[in-house]
Amino acid sequence: MKGKKRKKINSAGFSLLEIIVSLALFVIIIIIMGNMFSFAERSYGAGSNEDELSQNGRVSLDRMSREIRQTPEIISSLSTDSANPSDEITFQDGHDTSNITYIRYYLNNGDLMRSVIAYYFNSNPSLYVYWNSTDQFGDSPTEVVLEDRIVGEYFQKLNFWSSGSDLVNVSMDFAKGNSSLQFDTSVYPRN
Numbered sequence: 001m002k003g004k005k006r007k008k009i010n011s012a013g014f015s016l017l018e019i020i021v022s023l024a025l026f027v028i029i030i031i032i033m034g035n036m037f038s039f040a041e042r043s044y045g046a047g048s049n050e051d052e053l054s055q056n057g058r059v060s061l062d063r064m065s066r067e068i069r070q071t072p073e074i075i076s077s078l079s080t081d082s083a084n085p086s087d088e089i090t091f092q093d094g095h096d097t098s099n100i101t102y103i104r105y106y107l108n109n110g111d112l113m114r115s116v117i118a119y120y121f122n123s124n125p126s127l128y129v130y131w132n133s134t135d136q137f138g139d140s141p142t143e144v145v146l147e148d149r150i151v152g153e154y155f156q157k158l159n160f161w162s163s164g165s166d167l168v169n170v171s172m173d174f175a176k177g178n179s180s181l182q183f184d185t186s187v188y189p190r191n
Helices: 016-069
Strands: 089-092 101-108 111-121 124-129 142-152 155-162 168-176 179-187
Touching: 016 089, 016 142, 016 168, 016 179, 101 155, 111 155
Parallel strands: none
Antiparallel strands: 089 101, 101 111, 111 124, 111 142, 155 168, 168 179
16 A cells, blocks of 8 residues: 655745734834834923023023123112012113113013113103203103013023122023023123
8 A cells, every 4th residue: 555645735824823923023113113212202302492491591691791791880779689689680771872772681471571771851852861860840751662572582580689899690590391491690790
């Protein structure tokens, strides 16, 4: 008797177990890659917020320091106590010598505002005078805001105080998202 030849079945496909293991590995790799992408995106967002706060702080502090440094007179009465600072400052503009104007920095809902202010008497509104001038009747001048605009964002706090001999201290706190920064400086006015 001749032996029966068995036909060998050619199994070119995958077994169910191999498919399940492959799918499980694929899902694990996708989850890991998704978490890595999410982490990278959060890190980029936090770094981007810090960069934006840093840039905003440097520009604001540089501009304000330069203008305070060139002022002939600060008209705000600044506290000498750093625990009780002022939240705004007004001073004479040292850049524009053709007109007597004043600059005021203050916060408005987290935005740093810069106002340009002038004073005049009703008898001659085109002639700007010093803030503490009086006319022949002893009247004080009228204040007019020539410009009021935003020059910085994301402010949480803005403080000014004096440290004797006209030194002006400036402290700024910024926050955006989970990022926050603080900038401090001290500036001597021109006089």
